[in-house]
Ligand SMILES: Nc1ncnc2c1ncn2[C@@H]1O[C@H](COP(=O)(O)OP(=O)(O)OP(=O)(O)O)[C@@H](O)[C@H]1O
């Protein structure tokens with residue numbers, strides 16, 4: 001098992017385009033790191049440079065304390081699980097798992113011991129004589145992981161391993177991979193463009209945009225204290241709403257009426273004229289369901305509801321609004337970049353499932369002003385980010401992880 005350190009990693013393909021641009025990050029021994037971002041942002045390229053399948057243009061790749069830039073993939077002792085698991089159809093599950101040991105000409109008793117151990121962890125014991133074709137997608141995935149486990153690899157690397165499974169199986173496999181990784185305590189780097197996978201699997205998540213790291217943090221820090229519009233818009237589903245607003249003193253004038261800022265936030269937006277106010281869907285509520293004693297910490301407004309979607313445990317309401325042309329163009333650009341199909345000039349709000357708000361009518365909503373973030377529309381920076389509160393969230397996640405890894409290794413030995 002090993003840590004992975006990246007120092008100023010750059011990858012330029014033939015045409016000089018920087019697919020990965022000055023990436024530095026430390027992945028701790030036993031940590032589960034996610035690389036996430038829209039298509040083409042450089043996730044696979046970065047992963048392939050860790051394994052050694054792609055040359056590094058400049059920078060240092062350090063694994064377990066050794067610089068590996070010039071080492072061949074097989075000298076790096078890493079295990080990569082691809083999207084298509086590449087199992088051998090004519091071999092049994094046992095022999096598929098044993099494959100790397102056979103290649104290394106390991107003695108029969110060692111092969112038997114290691115395959116048995118791995119198949120126990122993976123709950124594949126009763127399938128060892130079967131062929132891959134007769135297994136479910138999830139079982140096949142586990143066979144591929146078994147092969148990685150018997151190699152005693154220093155780290156697991158996954159490139160979108162679940163992307164060709166159906167939604168239900170994907171959910172199951174997500175839980176399974178998470179459980180296994182905890183149990184084995186093996187350093188893992190996992191590429192996905194699915195933000196749900198990113199949020200549920202990772203100890204930390206690295207958000208990439210056009211080859212550049214935007215933020216590396218625990219899922220909660222990304223969600224609650226995003227550094228910029230891009231991260232704020234990428235993490236969360238449905239995504240954060242961005243309302244155009246003009247600043248006057250401590251008041252933001254938005255399409256949904258004035259929002260009053262507390263002193264510290266007001267300080268941070270002083271001197272700005274036009275801003276974007278980030279409001280997550282769940283910061284809204286049907287005003288008639290909000291306790292009177294709580295109403296003063298937020299803003300109550302009336303709006304025309306376009307569509308409602310009742311989901312059982314909650315419901316969404318879609319509220320269109322007008323945005324100035326400049327902001328509108330910017331929001332469209334952001335949507336395009338995030339591969340999002342959401343129209344940015346309508347707010348998606350999540351309200352209680354018992355709400356009687358219905359589409360096609362006017363309704364009164366409330367939004368919690370304590371939780372909003374204010375963004376600079378030009379740079380995209382989050383002006384009201386509380387870096388300290390964010391760092392604390394990630395520190396807490398790291399503590400949990402260290403405990404879990406210690407516990408898992410204690411149980412394993
Ligand atoms: N062999 C190559 N030659 C030239 N350019 C490449 C090559 N492979 C990738 N690129 C470019 O590098 C950038 C990053 O590609 P990469 O495959 O790492 O993206 P990704 O984040 O994995 O995307 P996806 O989610 O679509 O898999 C893209 O702009 C891509 O066009």
Ligand SMILES: [Mg+2]
Nearest residue numbers: 043044045159
């Ligand atoms: Mg890729």
